[in-house]
Amino acid sequence: MKIKNKYSKIKPSNSLYKLKKVSKNIRERRSIYANQFIKGEIPELLLEEILINATWAPNHKMTEPWKFIIFRGKYLRKYGEYMADYYKDFYSELSLEDQKDKLSYLENYPLNAACMIGVILVKNTKIALPEWEEIAAVSSAVQNIALTCTAHKIGSYWSTKGVAIDYVAKFGLSENEKSLGLLYLGYYPEALKPSTKKRTPLSKKVVYLD
Numbered sequence: 749m750k751i752k753n754k755y756s757k758i759k760p761s762n763s764l765y766k767l768k769k770v771s772k773n774i775r776e777r778r779s780i781y782a783n784q785f786i787k788g789e790i791p792e793l794l795l796e797e798i799l800i801n802a803t804w805a806p807n808h809k810m811t812e813p814w815k816f817i818i819f820r821g822k823y824l825r826k827y828g829e830y831m832a833d834y835y836k837d838f839y840s841e842l843s844l845e846d847q848k849d850k851l852s853y854l855e856n857y858p859l860n861a862a863c864m865i866g867v868i869l870v871k872n873t874k875i876a877l878p879e880w881e882e883i884a885a886v887s888s889a890v891q892n893i894a895l896t897c898t899a900h901k902i903g904s905y906w907s908t909k910g911v912a913i914d915y916v917a918k919f920g921l922s923e924n925e926k927s928l929g930l931l932y933l934g935y936y937p938e939a940l941k942p943s944t945k946k947r948t949p950l951s952k953k954v955v956y957l958d
């Protein structure tokens with residue numbers, strides 16, 4: 749069988765202003781990190797919209813294999829302290845002053861986030877689905893959150909570092925539940941420079957069979 753590597757002759761535009769709303773929103777969604785956030789609260793109704801959109805993700809056999817924990821207020825500080833404690837041995841070779849700086853950076857890192865969302869995989873105990881299918885569904889829910897945030901000029905990123913996974917796991921998960929880390933949500937300055945990360949051209953990622 750001959751596999752052709754054919755791609756559109758129309759050059760896909762990378763210029764955001766020319767794109768239709770949906771494509772613009774998808775391509776404007778970029779990870780924005782918590783050290784780039786400025787303080788601001790997400791109105792309750794908007795947070796609810798973000799979370800409802802998460803639940804409209806596709807999911808095999810309607811298992812809806814997700815659960816979210818919203819961390820706000822003092823929990824941002826608690827997580828900063830948790831990170832500093834988690835990494836303190838990691839920095840033990842540094843001078844005391846450098847250690848202090850690193851740990852203080854970690855303590856303060858989440859403080860400008862509007863909230864963090866603990867992402868939890870809830871494995872269905874009645875229907876045996878491959879775990880990857882349920883993780884795929886949760887990832888789709890996370891993408892819905894990120895895209896809704898983009899549309900509302902809220903930055904977000906998914907942290908799956910050990911420290912994030914372990915923190916969420918502390919909040920009473922059942923045996924069939926697994927922490928998938930934390931999503932940071934927050935406002936960012938209008939002048940924030942857009943990320944320069946690029947994507948590989950379709951010609952290297954897509955084959956057409958016809």
Ligand SMILES: Cc1cc2nc3c(=O)[nH]c(=O)nc-3n(C[C@H](O)[C@H](O)[C@H](O)COP(=O)(O)O)c2cc1C
Nearest residue numbers: 777778779780781887905906907908909912943945
């Ligand atoms: C499942 C998943 C886990 C990620 N975990 C981390 C992480 O732990 N730390 C981090 O800095 N970024 C993390 N990211 C964000 C990626 O680094 C980011 O999506 C990638 O660099 C592409 O940039 P963009 O999101 O701005 O397009 C994660 C993204 C995904 C999808």
